[in-house]
Amino acid sequence: MQGLEVRGLSKRFGGLTVSEDIDFDLMPGDRKALIGPNGAGKSTFSNLVTGILTPTSGTIRFDGSDIGRLNEAQRVRLGIAKTFQITTLFRDLTVRENLRLPILERERRGFGFIGRANGHTAIEAEVDDLLGQFALGGLADRKVADLAYGQQRLVELALTLALKPRVLILDEPAAGVPSSETHLIVDAIERLPEDLAVLIIEHDMDLVFRVARQIVVLVQGRILTEGTPEDIAADAQVRELYLGGGHD
Numbered sequence: 442m443q444g445l446e447v448r449g450l451s452k453r454f455g456g457l458t459v460s461e462d463i464d465f466d467l468m469p470g471d472r473k474a475l476i477g478p479n480g481a482g483k484s485t486f487s488n489l490v491t492g493i494l495t496p497t498s499g500t501i502r503f504d505g506s507d508i509g510r511l512n513e514a515q516r517v518r519l520g521i522a523k524t525f526q527i528t529t530l531f532r533d534l535t536v537r538e539n540l541r542l543p544i545l546e547r548e549r550r551g552f553g554f555i556g557r558a559n560g561h562t563a564i565e566a567e568v569d570d571l572l573g574q575f576a577l578g579g580l581a582d583r584k585v586a587d588l589a590y591g592q593q594r595l596v597e598l599a600l601t602l603a604l605k606p607r608v609l610i611l612d613e614p615a616a617g618v619p620s621s622e623t624h625l626i627v628d629a630i631e632r633l634p635e636d637l638a639v640l641i642i643e644h645d646m647d648l649v650f651r652v653a654r655q656i657v658v659l660v661q662g663r664i665l666t667e668g669t670p671e672d673i674a675a676d677a678q679v680r681e682l683y684l685g686g687g688h689d
């Protein structure tokens with residue numbers, strides 16, 4: 442079976458159960474959002490999937506293989522990536538210079554084009570592709586520090602895509618982005634490769650309802666319900682618990 446299969450996943454910190462018996466699938470092409478109130482366990486779940494945290498019990502399989510014992514770097518190598526955080530961008534380097542770094546890193550560990558006669562050209566072509574995909578072409582030679590916050594978040598996304606992930610976890614992609622710039626993030630998510638499996642953890646419900654095709658609602662570490670955006674918007678329990686009774 443292709444994709445991510447989580448079964449019976451639980452995480453306890455001492456006496457506190459933060460994830461409880463979570464079953465979750467993420468398949469190629471999925472656009473799934475994980476929502477829930479503060480402290481519901483969304484970040485913990487993402488950290489369990491990426492290997493930052495070790496589960497107390499349960500299994501995580503990727504393409505049918507148990508990856509529960511792999512560390513974060515090993516999971517990235519398999520193609521499970523979480524977006525870079527702005528703090529990892531080199532602010533004094535240009536967008537183009539930043540984008541070269543993950544490509545070089547990826548190629549160093551594989552049998553890629555470094556060392557080939559046309560290696561440099563191949564890297565620049567890939568950087569140009571990423572710049573085009575994220576509408577960053579006009580900003581290629583600007584320092585990251587000089588970009589608007591929303592644009593910096595696009596650079597993060599482009600950097601993560603340079604790793605050629607198969608599963609992409611977007612952890613609050615719109616956090617801190619002014620509402621006048623959230624369309625940049627929405628557009629970028631809509632332009633992600635169709636076969637990528639995408640999990641979006643986000644508080645901005647407008648963004649969630651625009652990009653997600655499936656929504657999973659987490660409350661106190663457990664999945665309360667899941668369904669299409671229409672199902673979730675109409676769910677009385679969700680409206681009461683999380684949406685404050687009114688998302689249209």
Ligand SMILES: Nc1ncnc2c1ncn2[C@@H]1O[C@H](COP(=O)(O)OP(=O)(O)OP(=O)(O)O)[C@@H](O)[C@H]1O
Binds near residue numbers: 459480481485486
């Ligand atoms: N390392 C830790 N040790 C102890 N408790 C933790 C640890 N990490 C998280 N928690 C607790 O686990 C619960 C869930 O936290 P988590 O950050 O996963 O929630 P969240 O849904 O991502 O919240 P938010 O929306 O505010 O980011 C919280 O009660 C938090 O205090």
